[in-house]
Amino acid sequence: MGMTIVQKILAKAAGKAAVKVGDVVEPAVNLAMSHENGALVINQFMDIYKGTNLEAKVFDPDKIVIIFDHRVPAESSKTATNQKKIREFVRKQGIGKFHDIRGDTGGICHQILPEYGYVRPGCVVVGTDSHTTSHGALGAFSFGIGATEMASVWALGVALNIEVPATIRVEVNGSFPKFVSPKDLILYLIGKITAEGANFKVIEFHGETIRNMSTSGRLTLCNMSVEAGATSGIVPADQETQRYLREEAGVTDKLDMVASDPDASYSEVIEIDVSELTPQIACPHTVDNVKPIREVAGKKIDQIVIGSCTNGRLDDLEIAAGILRGKKISQDVRMLVFPASAKIMTQALKKGVITDLVSAGAVAMNPGCGCCLGVHEGALGDGEVALSTTNRNFKGRMGNPKSEVYLCSPAVAAASAIKGEITDPTKGGI
Amino acid sequence: MAKVALKLGDDISTDIIYPGRFMATVLPSETPQYAFADNAEFNAQLKKGEIASGSVIVAGDNFGCGSSREQAASCLKGYDLTIVARHFARIFLQNAINLGLNTIICPDIEASEGDELEITKESIKNKTTGKTFKVTPLPRARQAIIDAGGLIAYTRQRLLKKV
Numbered sequence: 001m002g003m004t005i006v007q008k009i010l011a012k013a014a015g016k017a018a019v020k021v022g023d024v025v026e027p028a029v030n031l032a033m034s035h036e037n038g039a040l041v042i043n044q045f046m047d048i049y050k051g052t053n054l055e056a057k058v059f060d061p062d063k064i065v066i067i068f069d070h071r072v073p074a075e076s077s078k079t080a081t082n083q084k085k086i087r088e089f090v091r092k093q094g095i096g097k098f099h100d101i102r103g104d105t106g107g108i109c110h111q112i113l114p115e116y117g118y119v120r121p122g123c124v125v126v127g128t129d130s131h132t133t134s135h136g137a138l139g140a141f142s143f144g145i146g147a148t149e150m151a152s153v154w155a156l157g158v159a160l161n162i163e164v165p166a167t168i169r170v171e172v173n174g175s176f177p178k179f180v181s182p183k184d185l186i187l188y189l190i191g192k193i194t195a196e197g198a199n200f201k202v203i204e205f206h207g208e209t210i211r212n213m214s215t216s217g218r219l220t221l222c223n224m225s226v227e228a229g230a231t232s233g234i235v236p237a238d239q240e241t242q243r244y245l246r247e248e249a250g251v252t253d254k255l256d257m258v259a260s261d262p263d264a265s266y267s268e269v270i271e272i273d274v275s276e277l278t279p280q281i282a283c284p285h286t287v288d289n290v291k292p293i294r295e296v297a298g299k300k301i302d303q304i305v306i307g308s309c310t311n312g313r314l315d316d317l318e319i320a321a322g323i324l325r326g327k328k329i330s331q332d333v334r335m336l337v338f339p340a341s342a343k344i345m346t347q348a349l350k351k352g353v354i355t356d357l358v359s360a361g362a363v364a365m366n367p368g369c370g371c372c373l374g375v376h377e378g379a380l381g382d383g384e385v386a387l388s389t390t391n392r393n394f395k396g397r398m399g400n401p402k403s404e405v406y407l408c409s410p411a412v413a414a415a416s417a418i419k420g421e422i423t424d425p426t427k428g429g430i
Numbered sequence: 431m432a433k434v435a436l437k438l439g440d441d442i443s444t445d446i447i448y449p450g451r452f453m454a455t456v457l458p459s460e461t462p463q464y465a466f467a468d469n470a471e472f473n474a475q476l477k478k479g480e481i482a483s484g485s486v487i488v489a490g491d492n493f494g495c496g497s498s499r500e501q502a503a504s505c506l507k508g509y510d511l512t513i514v515a516r517h518f519a520r521i522f523l524q525n526a527i528n529l530g531l532n533t534i535i536c537p538d539i540e541a542s543e544g545d546e547l548e549i550t551k552e553s554i555k556n557k558t559t560g561k562t563f564k565v566t567p568l569p570r571a572r573q574a575i576i577d578a579g580g581l582i583a584y585t586r587q588r589l590l591k592k593v
Contacts, residue, residue, distance in 0.1 A: 024571040040456035040500060048585050071454065078454040130498040130521060146500040146525035147456075152585040160584070161571040195441050196492040200520050229492065231520055286441050373450040373497075394443040394496055399451055401468040 002261025004167045005234055006202045009141040009258060013124045021166045021265075026158045030140075031118055033065040033127035035109050037147055039082035041128060042089050044151035058093050059157030065097040065118060066090055067109040072101045072368040075376035107341025107367045110134040110223060110309035114215065115343055117249035121237035122256035126150065126159055131309050131391065133226045137218035138245070139237030139258060141202075144226065165202050165231045166267040168193075172207040174275030179425040181319075182217035183311055183389065183409035185209075186224040187280035189272065191290025199229030201267060204260065209274050210235055215244040216313045223310050224391050227287040236260065279424055282407035285395040293412065299422040301406075302384040304329075306413050307338025307365070308372045311389035314339075317348050320414035321356035323425060328361055330420030335362040335413075336378050338370035360417070374399030387422060389413050431557065432512060434545045435481045436472055440490035444502040444522065453499060458529070461501045462508030476509055486549075488541045489515040494522020500529070507531040514539055514547075514554065517566075527572045528581035535566040 003011065003018060011019045013027030034041050049056040058064055066086060074080035083101075090098045099105055099112050106112075110131055113119045121139030125132065128150045135142035145159070153159055170189065176182075190197075203225045210218070218235045225233030235241075237257045245251040279293040306312070306320050317339060329335050337357050339345040345367050348354045354364050371378030372390040380386055380403035388398070393405035406422065415425035452464040466472045475481050487506070493515035494502060503525040506513065512532040516539060526533040536554050541547060545558035555562045568576070578584035 037453070037456065037499070043457060044582060047582050048589065050586075052586060052590060054589060076454055082454060082456065128498055130496065132498075144498040144521050146498055146503070146521060146528060148500060148528045148581050149524060152581055155585050155589055160581075160588075161575065163569055163571050195495055196517070196519070199492065199517070229495065229519060288441075373453070374445070375451055375453065392443075392445070392496060394445040396449050396468050397443075397445050401449075 001265055002263035004204060004260045004264040005139065005236060005258055006141045006167060006232070007164060007264070009122055009124060010162070010164055012122070019164045021164050023164045025162050025164060026160055027124045027162055028158050029063065029126055029153050030123035031063055031065060031125045032150060032153050033067065033109055033113060033125065033129070033132065034150055035067050035129060036070045036079065036082060037128050038066050038086045040147040041150045041154065042085065044148045045154050048151055048155050058095070058154045061094040062096060064095050064154065065113065066095060067099040067112050068101050068106070069108045070369045070373060071375055072106065072366065103342050105342060107343065108309045108312065108369055110219070111313065111340035111344070114138060114219065114244070115249060115341055117245055117251040120245070120251070120255060121241060122258040124159070126153055130226050131223050133230060133232045134219050134223040134309060136222040136225070136232045136234035137215055138241055139235065141232060141234065143232045165200055167202045167204050168198055168268045168270065169204050169206060169266040171269065171271045172205065172209040172274060174209060174273040176209070176274050177277065177426060179411040180274065180277050180279060181409045181411060182213060182220040184277055184280045185272065185274055186221045187282050187290050187407065188277060189270070190224065190228045190282070190288050191280065193228050193270070195227060195286055195288040196229045198225065201230055203228065203230045203233045205233065205235045211238060214315065215240060216315050220310055227391060279409060279412045279426060281412070281422065282393055284393055284404040284406065287391070287393060287407065293422065293424045296406070296422050297424055299406070300385065301333055301387045301416055301420055301422065303378060303380060303386040304333055304335040304413050304417050305338070305371060305378065305386060305388035305390060306410055307340065307370055308390040309340060310391040311410050312338055312340030312344065314344050314347050316389065316410040317344070317353050317357070319410045321353040323411060323414035324360035324362070324417065325356045327418055329417040333417055333420035335417045336365050336371065337362050338365045339367045341367050371398055373397070387413055387416050432484050432486045432547050432549060433482065434488050434541050434543050434547060435485035436487045437541065437543045438487065438489040441492045441495055442489050443496035444494055444499050445496055447494065447502040448499060448505050453501060456501065458504035458508065461505040465505035465509065481509060483510040484512060486512045486514055486547055488539060489513065491516045493518050495519040500525045503529050503531045512549070527568065527575055530580040535568065536563050537566060538563045
């Protein structure tokens with residue numbers, strides 16, 4: 001029996017010739033990422049060493065990444081103090097891959113990892129963030145863990161007791177209609193298999209649509225795989241992966257282009273043709289409450305958000321700018337744009353994308369997670385409704401349990417800004 | 431015997447268990463005050479000590495879905511609650527095991543608030559309704575962590591053996 005990509009990655013990382021679903025392995029970790037919750041990881045890490053007479057030292061400072069993104073700049077003195085503690089730890093341990101709050105090298109962790117070439121095909125990546133699934137877009141096995149588990153990884157360099165997951169194969173074919181995008185595809189898939197449909201499993205993406213998709217779109221798919229419960233999403237590394245890593249991330253090393261065997265076994269195969277797909281909307285308060293846009297068009301919106309690790313990349317901003325160029329957003333809606341990284345902000349400034357968006361009335365925010373997780377930079381009032389390109393619409397997610405969040409693509413978000421109501425960009429007039 | 435203190439539905443996200451706006455609070459000793467913060471009544475009962483240690487939260491499918499925030503497990507551990515769910519989201523379940531929060535997978539569980547449960551390794555008997563439900567063992571890979579008393583202790587043991 002052949003192996004899937006993830007089986008091959010885990011076998012290699014655990015020093016075994018082969019693994020099968022359900023085997024328990026301890027893979028060596030190539031990259032261990034944390035953000036502000038590094039403060040808790042540090043606390044747990046120091047706790048491990050209590051009473052041992054051992055020096056608390058991370059297994060390999062070159063394999064640890066810390067990126068401030070969830071609360072930048074700090075929204076409270078408590079966060080500022082946590083960030084200060086992390087900076088001191090980074091300095092003491094010699095952690096080089098550290099991205100502070102900066103206009104040149106800062107950004108959202110799930111954008112920085114690919115952008116700086118930290119993630120390579122065939123790697124094992126763990127992160128104290130559920131959207132660590134994103135990095136499967138580059139052919140890595142990448143998954144979210146808790147802070148204590150990360151503390152253990154920092155100490156040992158391996159992820160303990162990992163069960164080899166089963167894999168769902170998703171075959172995607174056809175060309176996207178205009179203004180329909182990878183975001184609509186992943187929302188459609190989550191609606192189809194539900195929020196728990198892939199729990200403890202990996203989603204492996206295949207088909208001509210995926211082969212023709214940019215790394216940016218693949219990141220959107222793998223990012224939201226966790227919303228179907230998946231341990232990770234993964235796209236086999238191919239020519240596009242090589243192009244991205246060489247040309248955009250500046251990687252020069254040899255790449256391990258690991259692929260699934262033709263006779264690998266899958267728990268399920270799902271086929272999707274995107275040529276007839278329409279824009280999809282995830283309605284409150286679960287991500288699998290997905291409806292085609294025609295069922296919710298006309299819904300009045302108070303706040304529109306474009307950004308996040310799901311849809312804050314240059315192509316996302318360009319789509320929005322293309323729709324809003326020379327137009328004005330409704331006086332009844334406020335629109336916030338969060339580029340996913342400083343690099344994207346710079347590119348968007350150079351290309352005039354930011355000018356187009358702010359001229360239409362949008363507010364250009366600093367790169368980071370912004371209001372996605374409900375901490376700062378765009379809370380909702382009681383009874384208000386947000387339409388957002390982010391990845392979660394749970395009750396209270398944007399900071400107020402008495403508000404609602406609808407999730408959509410950048411094209412839908414931009415088109416909806418003009419009238420201040422959910423608008424289908426594929427219907428004329430845009 | 432354990433009393434059902436709260437009955438919940440499916441897909442209870444970590445945003446419901448521990449809202450994102452309190453995530454700057456990270457220490458397990460400080461997180462319990464924000465457990466179910468947006469459920470004012472239950473949160474107040476917890477803080478006033480009205481929910482007895484060992485009480486049970488019964489939930490449906492996919493409990494703990496969403497964010498990897500460990501506060502969602504540590505805040506419940508602080509009150510020594512037991513979580514019985516039809517099943518759990520992966521990261522939450524692992525966090526719970528790592529911190530020693532008692533989690534029980536019981537795919538057919540039927541219980542209402544106020545019911546008294548008798549919980550063993552194999553089954554849960556609802557003493558109020560008289561029905562018994564089978565417990566699904568936790569993934570076997572997790573047992574070593576549970577036996578060690580949590581992941582910190584387990585990792586410490588591993589480190590010491592290395593030396």
